Amino acid sequence: VTIIITVQSSQKKTLMLTYCYKAAGTVGLMLVPILATKQYEKNTHALSSAAITLGKAMQITNILRDVREDIKRGRVYFPSETLKRYDVSPKTLQAGRITTNYQTLINDYIKQARKMYQTFYEAFEYFDDDAIYPILLAAQMYEGIVDEIENNHYDNLTKRHVVPVWRKSTIMIKVKTHLKRLGHSV
Numbered sequence: 001v002t003i004i005i006t007v008q009s010s011q012k013k014t015l016m017l018t019y020c021y022k023a024a025g026t027v028g029l030m031l032v033p034i035l036a037t038k039q040y041e042k043n044t045h046a047l048s049s050a051a052i053t054l055g056k057a058m059q060i061t062n063i064l065r066d067v068r069e070d071i072k073r074g075r076v077y078f079p080s081e082t083l084k085r086y087d088v089s090p091k092t093l094q095a096g097r098i099t100t101n102y103q104t105l106i107n108d109y110i111k112q113a114r115k116m117y118q119t120f121y122e123a124f125e126y127f128d129d130d131a132i133y134p135i136l137l138a139a140q141m142y143e144g145i146v147d148e149i150e151n152n153h154y155d156n157l158t159k160r161h162v163v164p165v166w167r168k169s170t171i172m173i174k175v176k177t178h179l180k181r182l183g184h185s186v
Contacts, residue, residue: 016079020059021052028055035131043126050123054139057116061142064109064149067156068096078105096157103154110146117143125182133179133186140171 028051033040036047063070063077070076071093076083083089086105093102117139124136141163148161163171176186 016063016077016082017056019077020056020063024055024059024062025052026055028052035135036127038128039126046123047126050120050126053116054120054135057113057120057139058142060109060113060116061145064106064113064156065145065161067093068158068160071157093157098153098155098157102157106149106154106156110150113146114143129184132184133175136179137172137175140175141168144168144171 029048032047032051087101088105144163145161149156179186
């Protein structure tokens with residue numbers, strides 16, 4: 001499914017979330033029966049909701065990470081109503097200017113993604129033991145991307161943010177330690 005939300009459109013914020021669902025939420029939904037074989041029948045709704053929510057959070061993260069590249073390709077995934085509400089013009093985006101309004105817009109999307117990650121974290125133990133570590137690690141790595149954007153004053157117009165290798169190692173240790181504390185084998 002290809003849905004391109006351009007700054008010339010009058011698309012609503014809900015369409016962006018629909019795009020996130022179709023681009024990544026459905027992938028999470030499709031993986032639930034594979035990654036949660038033991039709990040699938042008993043907790044289908046909770047598992048499906050967690051997987052969809054994680055997929056949407058990761059897709060918002062992708063959008064935030066790729067703003068610069070997408071603009072170069074003529075794509076903007078922020079709905080025009082959102083850009084207007086934050087008083088961010090297409091010219092500002094194309095020029096790579098990080099304004100206070102733009103920082104606020106990005107911060108609000110980061111908050112939305114973080115809420116979604118948190119919702120997933122509250123349900124990750126429904127997944128099979130052998131799937132918990134990679135799923136939780138992927139979520140933490142992706143959330144690390146929004147940390148990097150935040151730590152760089154929301155500048156995703158001049159730089160594509162990734163989690164540095166040293167931080168990936170730290171995240172891996174943190175996730176393993178957390179899971180061991182909860183009684184999971186890693």
